[in-house]
Amino acid sequence: MAGEDIYGSPEHQAFRAATRKFVQTELAPRAREFDEAGRPDKAIFRRLGEMGLLGIRYDPKYGGQGLDYSYHAVFLEELTLCDNAGVGMGVSVQTDMATPALARFGSEALKERYLVPAIRGEHVAAIAVTEPGAGSDVAGIKTRAVRDGDWWVINGSKMFITNTANADWLCLLAVTDPAAGYHGYTQIIVPTDTPGFSYRLLDKIGNRGSDTGLLFFDDVRVPVANTIGDANRGFQQQMNQFQDERMVPVVAGPVAARRLWELTLEHAQQRVAFGKPLAKMQVNRFKFVEMMIQITAAQEVAHRCIRKMVAGEDVTLDVSMAKVFVANMKQYVATTCVQLFGGSGYIRENPAARAYVDWRLGTIGGGADEVMKEVAAKLLRI
Amino acid sequence: MKILVAIKQVPDTATQVKVGGDGKSIDTAGITWIVSPYDEYAVEEALRIKEKRGQGEVVAISLGPDRVREALRSCLAMGCDRAIHLNDAAWSAVDTLATARALAAVVTQEAPQLVLCGRQAIDDDMGAVTAQLAELLGWPCAYWIMEEAVDADGKTVRAARQVEGGLEVFDLPLPAVLAAQKGLNEPRYPTLKGIMGAKKKEIKDVKAADLGLGAEPAQLAVLGLEALPPRPPGRIIEGDVPSAVKELVRALREDAKAI
Ligand SMILES: Cc1cc2nc3c(=O)[nH]c(=O)nc-3n(C[C@H](O)[C@H](O)[C@H](O)COP(=O)(O)OP(=O)(O)OC[C@H]3O[C@@H](n4cnc5c(N)ncnc54)[C@H](O)[C@@H]3O)c2cc1C
Numbered sequence: 001m002a003g004e005d006i007y008g009s010p011e012h013q014a015f016r017a018a019t020r021k022f023v024q025t026e027l028a029p030r031a032r033e034f035d036e037a038g039r040p041d042k043a044i045f046r047r048l049g050e051m052g053l054l055g056i057r058y059d060p061k062y063g064g065q066g067l068d069y070s071y072h073a074v075f076l077e078e079l080t081l082c083d084n085a086g087v088g089m090g091v092s093v094q095t096d097m098a099t100p101a102l103a104r105f106g107s108e109a110l111k112e113r114y115l116v117p118a119i120r121g122e123h124v125a126a127i128a129v130t131e132p133g134a135g136s137d138v139a140g141i142k143t144r145a146v147r148d149g150d151w152w153v154i155n156g157s158k159m160f161i162t163n164t165a166n167a168d169w170l171c172l173l174a175v176t177d178p179a180a181g182y183h184g185y186t187q188i189i190v191p192t193d194t195p196g197f198s199y200r201l202l203d204k205i206g207n208r209g210s211d212t213g214l215l216f217f218d219d220v221r222v223p224v225a226n227t228i229g230d231a232n233r234g235f236q237q238q239m240n241q242f243q244d245e246r247m248v249p250v251v252a253g254p255v256a257a258r259r260l261w262e263l264t265l266e267h268a269q270q271r272v273a274f275g276k277p278l279a280k281m282q283v284n285r286f287k288f289v290e291m292m293i294q295i296t297a298a299q300e301v302a303h304r305c306i307r308k309m310v311a312g313e314d315v316t317l318d319v320s321m322a323k324v325f326v327a328n329m330k331q332y333v334a335t336t337c338v339q340l341f342g343g344s345g346y347i348r349e350n351p352a353a354r355a356y357v358d359w360r361l362g363t364i365g366g367g368a369d370e371v372m373k374e375v376a377a378k379l380l381r382i
Numbered sequence: 383m384k385i386l387v388a389i390k391q392v393p394d395t396a397t398q399v400k401v402g403g404d405g406k407s408i409d410t411a412g413i414t415w416i417v418s419p420y421d422e423y424a425v426e427e428a429l430r431i432k433e434k435r436g437q438g439e440v441v442a443i444s445l446g447p448d449r450v451r452e453a454l455r456s457c458l459a460m461g462c463d464r465a466i467h468l469n470d471a472a473w474s475a476v477d478t479l480a481t482a483r484a485l486a487a488v489v490t491q492e493a494p495q496l497v498l499c500g501r502q503a504i505d506d507d508m509g510a511v512t513a514q515l516a517e518l519l520g521w522p523c524a525y526w527i528m529e530e531a532v533d534a535d536g537k538t539v540r541a542a543r544q545v546e547g548g549l550e551v552f553d554l555p556l557p558a559v560l561a562a563q564k565g566l567n568e569p570r571y572p573t574l575k576g577i578m579g580a581k582k583k584e585i586k587d588v589k590a591a592d593l594g595l596g597a598e599p600a601q602l603a604v605l606g607l608e609a610l611p612p613r614p615p616g617r618i619i620e621g622d623v624p625s626a627v628k629e630l631v632r633a634l635r636e637d638a639k640a641i
Contacts, residue, residue, distance in 0.1 A: 010455060014452075018574075052573045053574065
């Protein structure tokens with residue numbers, strides 16, 4: 001079995017079986033309900049916390065499991081089969097996008113206050129970096145945090161923020177020293193019940209089970225003790241946290257694509273046109289093989305990244321390239337599967353139709369393809 | 383209080399079972415194995431009794447080949463304290479009575495106050511081992527249990543069993559054997575902590591000779607397995623409503639003999 005060296009142990013297998021059962025009985029049957037609500041039921045975070053799934057890599061001191069990335073990879077692979085891309089995104093924002101910097105750089109007091117309840121699933125976290133005026137160009141953000149004694153006073157706005165309505169706190173990136181360039185940004189934890197904070201939800205074409213919003217900060221005051229790590233090191237800490245974020249679609253993507261491939265093949269084997277099943281026509285059989293070539297290659301690429309994460313190596317180059325490869329593979333698989341389903345692939349409830357809109361995000365969110373290629377080009381000294 | 387839970391490893395409920403080449407057993411290739419669902423209720427109930435009493439020991443036991451270790455491991459991950467694996471070539475073709483005999487030998491050694499089983503294993507649905515075990519031990523036994531309550535000093539258990547339209551309640555002196563029905567509880571998922579902790583728990587391998595047993599000829603022989611005949615295709619009755627209804631009634635009466 002591919003990946004045997006990563007997650008072949010009896011513990012990994014038992015963990016996969018238990019996670020699969022949980023995801024398939026408690027999340028997947030509610031997939032459409034979450035779409036309609038436009039967000040996951042907050043109670044699922046608590047259930048995930050009870051199962052120990054929100055802090056797999058984190059220190060047991062804070063309620064984590066203290067395990068290596070291989071176990072977390074199993075979780076991400078199973079989570080993506082919850083039949084709702086938005087829910088997978090919301091949960092992985094909590095585990096991989098909004099908490100890694102806190103776990104790595106946060107003070108003891110800050111971790112007690114915010115990491116512990118996030119691992120328990122009592123708090124939902126969001127990552128607030130992108131702004132209406134700056135996404136790819138992170139250094140172009142304008143949201144300002146100004147010191148006033150023991151307080152940060154925050155003004156500005158953030159755009160496209162996942163978990164907006166569910167969030168109890170944000171991991172916010174703000175400008176704290178405009179003259180200092182890359183050394184003038186700070187990561188600050190902002191509780192969403194702080195006066196001066198408000199939001200508006202956005203109506204997306206896909207990932208509809210996730211609450212994405214536009215956030216406003218109007219003289220929002222939070223203690224300076226809410227600073228994650230060092231003030232003015234926020235940009236560097238966020239670049240580090242982005243590596244965890246970008247691993248998520250790399251790990252989950254090949255598994256999600258394989259599932260859609262299987263569902264589409266089932267359809268193509270049953271659907272008869274011109275006297276035979278679609279899957280028996282050479283042009284379609286070749287389509288399935290061509291898709292599987294891409295899915296298999298992407299899976300190997302993902303395994304390569306997982307191995308590096310387990311070994312604690314720097315994955316920046318690999319994950320930047322892998323994110324581009326996996327996202328494009330998924331979009332190609334989704335559009336091909338829509339074609340194979342025909343008209344039913346254009347109906348919203350169809351898995352290919354959903355993938356077609358959900359997976360369109362892959363080459364944009366968490367670093368657009370062009371940004372990933374810029375990162376890779378730099379590291380390859382091109 | 384010490385509780386022993388007897389579990390069986392069975393093919394996953396989603397498995398499309400195929401008859402094997404010998405025509406007498408199933409083809410096990412590619413099967414995903416699970417703990418029989420009724421046995422999971424038994425495990426869960428044992429853990430709840432222990433948790434409620436604040437002390438005790440829950441021991442999972444299973445008879446079967448090497449693969450059964452995985453099922454026992456999953457019981458340990460749920461929270462059982464240790465496991466016993468009856469694994470011996472002498473038991474390669476056991477029937478229910480030989481299984482019950484082996485289990486009874488372990489129960490005698492372990493001397494628990496309570497044995498919990500599932501009401502039946504969902505593979506061959508015999509539902510016989512629990513009763514045979516109780517008979518061999520000379521212990522009271524109640525099947526299809528929906529509720530139970532062990533008294534404070536661990537001397538008796540009140541067990542409610544599912545009967546048509548209600549519950550039938552018994553007081554059984556301990557030690558006793560109970561067989562769990564669906565609805566007794568909602569089994570927990572093994573947590574990641576439980577799974578990692580299970581690695582350190584003991585799974586004791588026991589051979590027939592350790593129990594003073596030898597190979598015993600099966601009392602029960604499977605002569606053959608047959609797959610269900612494929613379901614005949616449905617039929618769509620065409621035509622206008624009055625004549626279609628007439629034809630439907632005729633077909634139900636004469637062809638299907640349903641009315
Ligand atoms: C559903 C959803 C959820 C999101 N969740 C979050 C979240 O939780 N937190 C958060 O902070 N952000 C989030 N985002 C924001 C996301 O990360 C940004 O949309 C993304 O980084 C792109 O930024 P932008 O939208 O400002 O596009 P822009 O930066 O304006 O880029 C637009 C396009 O320009 C091109 N481009 C950009 N840079 C270059 C370049 N150097 N060379 C050539 N072409 C280039 C790319 O094709 C890019 O797609 C989310 C977005 C969506 C849609």
